[in-house]
Amino acid sequence: MEGLAVRSSVFPIEWGALAPLRLRARTVAEGVYAGPHRSIRKGAGVEFGGQRSYVPGDDLRFIDRRALLRHDKLMVREFETETDRALWLCVDATASMAYRGDGAPGAKYAYAALISAALARVALATGDPVGLGFVGGDGVRPLSASAGREAFDRVVGSLESAKASGDATADPHTVERAVGPIAKKARRGSVIVFLSDLLDLPERARPDLLPLGAGGRTLVVVQVLDPAEVDLPFSGSVRLRALEGDVVVEADVDEVRAAYKDRLAALTEGWTKDIEARGGRLVRAVTSEDATAVTRAVLRAIAEARA
Amino acid sequence: MTFLVAAALLVGLLVGAPIAAHLLRRRRAEERPFPAAALVPATPPTARRRSSLEDRLLFSVRSLSVLALAVLGATPFVRCNRLSLTRQTGASVALAIVIDDSLSMRAKVGDKAGPTRFERAKTGANELLRGLTSGDAVAIVLAGAPPRVLLAASTDLGAASAAIDGIEPSDRATDLDTALRLGGDLLKGLPQIDKRVVLLSDLADGDPAATPLAGTTDVALWAPLAEIEAKGEPDCAVVRAERAGTQVRVRVVCTPVLTIAEMPATASPSGTARAAAPNNAATGDGPSAGRSVQARAGERLLRTFALGPSVRTDEVTLDLPADAPEDVTVSLTGSDAIAEDDAAPVSALGAKLKVALVVDTAATHVETGGAPPVEQAFSALALDAETHPLPTVPDHADELAGYGALLVDDAPGFTPEVRRAVASWVEKGGVLFLTLGPKAAAAPLGAGFDPLVPGVVRWGASPSPGVEPQSFALLGPSAATLADLGPQGRASLEAEALANAEVLAKWKDGAPFLLRRSLGRGAVLALSLPLATTESDLALRPAFLAMLDRFVRIARARGGSPRVDAGDSWTFDGAKSVTVLREGSGGPNTRTKIPVIEADRRMRATPSLAGVYDVAIDGEHEVRVATVPEREIDLRPRPLVQSARDAHLGGAAGAVDVSAYVALVLLALATAELAIRAWTRARSEPPA
Numbered sequence: 001m002e003g004l005a006v007r008s009s010v011f012p013i014e015w016g017a018l019a020p021l022r023l024r025a026r027t028v029a030e031g032v033y034a035g036p037h038r039s040i041r042k043g044a045g046v047e048f049g050g051q052r053s054y055v056p057g058d059d060l061r062f063i064d065r066r067a068l069l070r071h072d073k074l075m076v077r078e079f080e081t082e083t084d085r086a087l088w089l090c091v092d093a094t095a096s097m098a099y100r101g102d103g104a105p106g107a108k109y110a111y112a113a114l115i116s117a118a119l120a121r122v123a124l125a126t127g128d129p130v131g132l133g134f135v136g137g138d139g140v141r142p143l144s145a146s147a148g149r150e151a152f153d154r155v156v157g158s159l160e161s162a163k164a165s166g167d168a169t170a171d172p173h174t175v176e177r178a179v180g181p182i183a184k185k186a187r188r189g190s191v192i193v194f195l196s197d198l199l200d201l202p203e204r205a206r207p208d209l210l211p212l213g214a215g216g217r218t219l220v221v222v223q224v225l226d227p228a229e230v231d232l233p234f235s236g237s238v239r240l241r242a243l244e245g246d247v248v249v250e251a252d253v254d255e256v257r258a259a260y261k262d263r264l265a266a267l268t269e270g271w272t273k274d275i276e277a278r279g280g281r282l283v284r285a286v287t288s289e290d291a292t293a294v295t296r297a298v299l300r301a302i303a304e305a306r307a
Numbered sequence: 308m309t310f311l312v313a314a315a316l317l318v319g320l321l322v323g324a325p326i327a328a329h330l331l332r333r334r335r336a337e338e339r340p341f342p343a344a345a346l347v348p349a350t351p352p353t354a355r356r357r358s359s360l361e362d363r364l365l366f367s368v369r370s371l372s373v374l375a376l377a378v379l380g381a382t383p384f385v386r387c388n389r390l391s392l393t394r395q396t397g398a399s400v401a402l403a404i405v406i407d408d409s410l411s412m413r414a415k416v417g418d419k420a421g422p423t424r425f426e427r428a429k430t431g432a433n434e435l436l437r438g439l440t441s442g443d444a445v446a447i448v449l450a451g452a453p454p455r456v457l458l459a460a461s462t463d464l465g466a467a468s469a470a471i472d473g474i475e476p477s478d479r480a481t482d483l484d485t486a487l488r489l490g491g492d493l494l495k496g497l498p499q500i501d502k503r504v505v506l507l508s509d510l511a512d513g514d515p516a517a518t519p520l521a522g523t524t525d526v527a528l529w530a531p532l533a534e535i536e537a538k539g540e541p542d543c544a545v546v547r548a549e550r551a552g553t554q555v556r557v558r559v560v561c562t563p564v565l566t567i568a569e570m571p572a573t574a575s576p577s578g579t580a581r582a583a584a585p586n587n588a589a590t591g592d593g594p595s596a597g598r599s600v601q602a603r604a605g606e607r608l609l610r611t612f613a614l615g616p617s618v619r620t621d622e623v624t625l626d627l628p629a630d631a632p633e634d635v636t637v638s639l640t641g642s643d644a645i646a647e648d649d650a651a652p653v654s655a656l657g658a659k660l661k662v663a664l665v666v667d668t669a670a671t672h673v674e675t676g677g678a679p680p681v682e683q684a685f686s687a688l689a690l691d692a693e694t695h696p697l698p699t700v701p702d703h704a705d706e707l708a709g710y711g712a713l714l715v716d717d718a719p720g721f722t723p724e725v726r727r728a729v730a731s732w733v734e735k736g737g738v739l740f741l742t743l744g745p746k747a748a749a750a751p752l753g754a755g756f757d758p759l760v761p762g763v764v765r766w767g768a769s770p771s772p773g774v775e776p777q778s779f780a781l782l783g784p785s786a787a788t789l790a791d792l793g794p795q796g797r798a799s800l801e802a803e804a805l806a807n808a809e810v811l812a813k814w815k816d817g818a819p820f821l822l823r824r825s826l827g828r829g830a831v832l833a834l835s836l837p838l839a840t841t842e843s844d845l846a847l848r849p850a851f852l853a854m855l856d857r858f859v860r861i862a863r864a865r866g867g868s869p870r871v872d873a874g875d876s877w878t879f880d881g882a883k884s885v886t887v888l889r890e891g892s893g894g895p896n897t898r899t900k901i902p903v904i905e906a907d908r909r910m911r912a913t914p915s916l917a918g919v920y921d922v923a924i925d926g927e928h929e930v931r932v933a934t935v936p937e938r939e940i941d942l943r944p945r946p947l948v949q950s951a952r953d954a955h956l957g958g959a960a961g962a963v964d965v966s967a968y969v970a971l972v973l974l975a976l977a978t979a980e981l982a983i984r985a986w987t988r989a990r991s992e993p994p995a
Contacts, residue, residue, distance in 0.1 A: 096342035199342045229343050242344040249349045256348045263346040 011106055011114045013291040015121070051075045085189055086145040087123040087130045088182045089116045091159065092196030092224075093137025094174070095243040098164035099197075101228025104287045109164040111287040112195040112224045118295040119193060120155045124148075131185065132158050135178040135196065136166035145185065168201055169245040175205040179212055188216035191302050195222045197229070198271055200244035206274060213278035218305045221275055222298055223268060223284045230264070230286055232257045281305045315380035322373045326366075368980045375973045379966060390434040390531055392957035394501065399442035401460065401499035403490030403526075404432050404467075407508030408451040408474060408915075409481040410873070410939045414509070414542070414644040416535055424535040425476045428507035431532050432471045435505060439464055446493040447471065450486035450508055451479030451915070452874045452936070460493050477915035478648070479874030480936035481512035483520055483945060484783060491526045503956065506530045510945040511537035513938035519946035529956040530947055537942040541594030543618070544648035546917075546935045547870070548637040550627075555610075555653050557600055557623040557637050560940040562644075564593035564617045593617035598641040600625065602653070604632045614639075620937070644942060652890070652919050654932045660692040660863055660870075662712040665700050667746075670839040671716060671846070680846035681714065681838055681855070688852055690859045700725050707732040712862035714740040717837035720750025721759075730758055734827025738862040743798035744837025759831045760824070762801030769797040771816040779812035779820070782853040786812075789820075789850045794843035798835040808833075821854070823861075825909065828879060830861060864911075872936040873917045879903075879910040879924055886923040887912040 051064060054074035067075040097109035120130040124147060131145035132155055140162040143154055168174045179194075186192055192212045198221070213219030227233075234240075234253040241248045272282040281301035285294045341347070394400060412425035422430070432447075439445060445467045447458040458470045483506070490504040504526055522528030530536075543561040550556075595618035602609040602625045610625040627635065638650035664681060671679045678686075685694045692712075700715055701707050702724040713729070718741075721729060733739055739759060747756070748766035756764065774789035789812075799818060811832075812820040824831045834854075838846045845851055863871045864878045871877065879885045891897025901920065903912045914920055914933035922931050 099340065099342045197342060200345070226342075228341070232347070234339065239338040240341040240344040240347055241338045243340055243342050245345070247345045248338065249344045249347045251347050251350045253347075256350055259348045260343070260346055263348075264343065267346065 011111055011287070011291050013114060013118060013295075015118075050078050052078060085123075085128050085191060086186060087119060087128055088133065088145065088186050088190055088192045089119060089130065089155070090133040090135065090178055090182060090192065090194045091116055091137075091162070092135045092168075092194075092201075093140060093162050093164045094135060094166050094168040094200065095164060096168075096197055096200045097224070099226055099229075099243060100287075101226040101233070103228065103233065104226045106287060107164065108197055108224045108226055108287055109162075111285070111291065112222070113159040113162075114291050115222060115224075115285065115294055115298065116159055116193070116195060117152075117156050118291065119298060121152055122295070122299065123191075124152050130155055131182065133178050133182050134162055135175055136164070136168055138163040138165040142181065167244040168205075172202040172204045175201060176208040179209055183212055186212070186217050189218075191218045191220070193220045193222060193298060193302075195224055197225055198223050198267065199229070200242060206271070210274055210278055210280075213275065213280040218302055219275060219278065219280035220298060220301045220305060221271065221280065221282045222294075223271070223282060225284065225286050227286055227288045232260050279305055316377050318380055319374050319377035321377075322370045324373070326370070364983050365980065368976050368983065372973060372976045372980070375969055375976060379969045379973060389437075390431045390957070391438040392435060392503070392505075392529075393955055395955070398501060399444070399499050400439075400501040400503065401444040401446075401494050401497040402435065402439070403446040403448060403460070403493050403502075403504045404435065404471075405448045405450050405483075405486045405490050405504060405506045405508065406432055406457075406471070406474060407481060407483070407486075407506075408449045408477045408479065409511075410478045410645065410648060410935060411481065411509050411511040411537060411942055412535075413476055413647050414537070414540060414942065423476070424509050427532060427535050429471055429474060431507050432505075433468060436464055436468050436471070444494075444497050444499055446490065448486050448490045448493070449474065450481055450483055450506075451477050452482040452485075452872075454482050454486035454489050456489060456493065460497055475915075477873060478917040478933070478935050478939075479915055480872060480939045481508070482783075483508060483510070483512045484517075487520060487522075487528065488780075491523060494526055502526045503529050506951070507532055507535070509535050509537040509942070510947060511939075511942045512945050513936075513941045515941070515943035515945055517945060519948045520951070521948040522951070527956065528948065528951045529953075530951045531957060533952065537944045539943045540644035542644040542648070542940060542942055543594050543598060543614075543639055544645070544935050544940045545600070545637050545639060545651040546648075546937055546940070547932075548635075548651045548653040550635065550653045553627045553629060553631065555602055555625045555627060555635065555637065557602075557612075557625060559595070559600060559614065559618060559621045559623060559639070560935075560937045561593055561595045561618045561620075562940055562942050563619055593619070594643055595621075598639055600637060601640060602627060602631075602635055602637050604635050609635065648917070648935050648940070651917065651935075654870075654919050654930060660690075660711045660859065661709055662692050662694050662714065662859070662862070663707070663710040664694055664696045664714050664716075665698075665718065666696065666714070666716045666838065670746075670841065671837075673840060673847075679838070680840065680851075681716065684846070684852055684855055688856060688859075690856060692859055700729065702728050704728045704731045707737065710737065712738045712740065712859065714742075714858070716742045717744035717746045717839060719746045720754025721756060722754055726755070726757065726759065730826065733759065733829035733831060736828040738830050738832070738858070740832045740834070740858050742834045742837045743800075744839060744842055745796065746837070748798060759826065760800065760804050760833050761806075762803040765799045766796055767799065769794050769814070771814040771818070773815060774820050775813050775815045778810075779850070781811065781857060782850055785849040785853045788848045789845075790815075792836075792843055792845060792848075794836055794845070796842065798837075800833070800835070804833070828882065830878075832858060832861070870932040870934060871914070873914055873933045874936070875933075876911045876913040877922065877931065879912070882910055882924045884923075884925055885910050885912065887914070888921045888923075889914065889916065890919040890921060 051067065052075070054063060054076045058076045062077045064075045064077045067073060091112050093109055097112065098107050100107040123130050127147055129145035129147040130151055132143040134140035134142060141158045143158055182192060194209060232253060236254065237252050239248060239250045268284060275282050281304060283297050283301050392400065406428050408425060412428065413423050415421050416424055416427050436445065442462065444460045444462050445464065446460040447467060447470055449455045449457050457474070458467055461467065487504055487506065494502045502525060504522060506520070506528060520528065539562065541562055543559060545557060546560050547558040548555055593616060595614040596616040598614050600612045600614060600623050609627050609631055612623050612625055614621065635653040636650055637653055643649065662685065666679045666681055668679055671681070673680060677683060682694055682696060685692065695710070700718065700721060702722065707713065707728060729739060741756065741760060743764050745766045747764045773792040776786040776790050779786035779789065797814070805819065805822065808822045808824045810819045810822045814820050819835060821832065821834050824833065836843055836845050840846060860875055864876050885903045887901040887903055888898040889901060891899060901912050901914060903910050917933050917935045920931045920933060922929050
């Protein structure tokens with residue numbers, strides 16, 4: 001079962017190396033609880049946030065007496081507050097994510113689950129809540145954003161209980177159903193990480209997914225690919241059957257490899273262009289790559305993304 | 308199908324082996340799961356492209372090889388639906404194939420969309436030829452009157468096939484007896500023990516009441532094609548259409564109407580099962596019921612005359628309009644068994660053959676009274692000739708000019724004037740039938756028959772009781788009735804008379820009984836017996852009728868009459884160049900040239916199709932007509948002995964040994980596979 005790979009040694013990950021990492025984003029957060037992130041709200045805090053004219057109802061404790069004496073105007077001093085930043089993880093658990101090529105250590109879903117778990121650990125370490133959603137899959141248990149000691153176990157348990165299955169091409173609303181609850185719950189400043197191979201997704205997946213990057217949210221898409229999908233390592237004449245849909249292609253791989261790579265690159269580039277247009281980032285991960293490095297890359301992409 | 312056949316053909320199931328191997332090999336390159344399959348461009352795999360053409364060829368060749376092997380195994384037992392003979396002892400056979408090319412063979416087999424009887428007969432002959440092997444002999448005889456030998460007995464099967472392919476249908480009458488006898492004669496002396504005459508005919512020879520056709524002890528008769536046998540189908544024909552001024556005389560002949568009582572007797576004379584005759588026996592209506600005779604000039608209808616319901620023969624006179632053109636065609640409305648005889652062009656000829664008879668009624672008479680036997684015979688024969696009894700032979704050529712034939716019975720010689728007039732008339736195409744008796748032998752001084760019959764005629768007792776029938780074959784079976792003639796005496800001729808003469812019949816001691824001498828364009832027939840009943844009963848015997856019929860035919864052929872039956876010949880003695888063209892319906896460009904054959908210093912042309920002919924004799928053109936023989940318009944079959952249908956002779960589903968052909972196919976397939984493999988290898992090897 002691919003989900004068990006999160007706590008197994010199929011994909012080696014250095015959990016200790018993740019300890020100093022923090023979830024950082026350029027956007028201000030709209031959290032509920034106090035946290036290390038700048039809050040969209042101003043009020044009691046330690047960082048001076050500027051002055052503004054007094055309006056009735058303002059707390060009289062923040063009237064700037066010096067400005068009143070100097071300019072004879074009622075001015076109020078504002079301070080920035082620090083709040084939590086929710087991390088929403090959405091993992092593609094359709095059948096294509098169950099693919100594991102001959103040279104890969106594990107399935108794509110297992111790898112995506114591990115990256116998700118690593119991101120959740122980083123977020124939870126700083127008190128940020130983590131939510132979880134799935135596209136497709138069997139036995140999935142979406143989680144609302146929560147923090148605390150038990151949150152990591154809930155996230156990992158949910159990732160491990162899911163099994164990659166289902167045909168996304170047969171259901172054009174499958175992505176909408178997965179990201180819809182996240183779009184409603186994710187507040188301004190939330191970070192949404194969508195992990196998928198971006199293959200076999202329905203045509204509506206892109207317009208359903210991209211709005212997650214709006215409204216002050218940070219959208220990072222992690223494209224998880226198997227090494228075989230990157231290199232098309234077969235040789236000679238083969239019949240290739242897609243895991244979703246009824247596509248069967250008979251081709252001489254040696255002849256079409258270059259064209260395939262071009263098409264894959266075009267697909268990735270198309271997603272990248274659309275995501276970056278909304279301030280997001282796309283990170284491409286291959287299951288043969290070091291999961292720690294990929295996690296760092298995702299965190300870096302989160303930090304670079306702008307709302 | 309026997310067990311061996313089934314077992315051999317089961318080998319053919321192995322044809323599935325290459326198919327299964329091919330499918331299995333295809334499946335080894337099985338599918339692989341690949342999520343990004345949609346991004347992989349679909350291309351015909353190189354492996355398949357490389358092997359597609361040669362693989363398919365090899366696959367086809369191997370499959371065919373397996374099938375051929377199975378058929379080869381079952382070959383000795385394979386039966387196919389084609390005419391083939393059964394070999395009694397496995398030895399070679401000698402066949403005389405008698406193909407009926409008469410008018411009645413133009414009728415269709417089965418429905419109107421099917422082939423004609425003639426075409427089926429040709430197909431059957433070719434099927435028989437394909438069943439023959441090296442060592443078999445075949446002869447081909449055509450049964451249209453007069454029967455002809457198309458190919459003498461030969462082991463050259465290619466020549467036989469070519470001869471059969473060249474046969475064309477004709478409008479001739481049918482003479483099955485002579486054709487079968489010819490076929491039997493052609494097989495005599497051949498080393499093959501198994502000799503057969505194969506009759507491919509509808510058996511409609513116009514004489515359904517005659518004795519059944521049969522083979523001999525040496526030569527078996529086999530009639531394998533029962534489907535082309537005539538069944539008394541209704542048919543009407545325009546046999547003659549002659550124009551005199553504005554009147555057209557049309558002679559229409561129809562097949563006889565069978566009564567219900569007649570049908571079983573005529574429909575199954577040989578005891579074989581036959582379909583009921585299709586004419587309306589219950590109502591008595593014949594094939595002419597509801598039909599009319601129409602005279603047309605192109606698309607213009609000139610006259611119509613409705614026929615009676617049960618016409619057998621009828622003469623119809625149509626009055627044409629005064630402005631009627633020259634080219635007029637007479638046709639019958641409706642349809643019948645033979646469409647080709649339903650129309651005939653109108654010829655501008657009106658005169659029948661006129662035969663002048665000079666007979667001593669005092670010496671040649673019958674006790675019952677009436678006309679002399681020869682006149683009664685002409686009347687009975689209905690030879691479409693007008694007889695004119697004359698008291699004496701005219702001594703002026705102009706008086707004979709209107710006659711085509713002259714019969715003189717035992718004249719006491721001719722005076723010089725008569726001899727000159729008759730000789731001049733004969734040289735222009737007349738035919739003289741001269742019977743010689745005691746009066747001819749007692750010619751007065753100065754009288755004789757020179758140059759018609761040179762020399763002196765003598766009369767004496769006959770040392771021989773009768774005529775040798777074999778020498779008189781042209782009379783057919785009736786010649787046998789002259790074998791015991793027993794005359795009171797007979798005339799004898801000098802050797803001078805026999806020079807340049809053709810002896811048509813001999814007495815049993817070898818003396819000439821009937822001879823023919825050609826003189827100019829005409830001929831003289833000299834018979835060594837008179838017609839007087841006091842000397843012999845020759846005039847009362849059936850052979851005499853056949854002799855008269857022959858006489859009239861010769862007269863017509865010699866130009867005495869411009870109209871002959873299709874199949875009869877025109878003879879042009881004394882002519883240096885003769886051209887015969889058959890007028891087509893489409894104008895001068897559709898004329899067909901008829902071959903003129905010169906044999907025994909005599910030029911002869913035989914029109915096998917009815918119609919109008921343009922005959923040019925030494926540059927002088929004249930119009931002659933070939934008509935449909937009346938006796939051919941009778942589609943009742945001649946009886947046939949039951950043994951001619953025996954299955955042991957062969958049939959339409961006989962065993963055919965095709966192993967040689969199958970083996971050749973197998974060899975060709977093996978060669979093809981080798982060639983394909985060599986070609987494939989040459990393609991796959993990289994260039995040096």
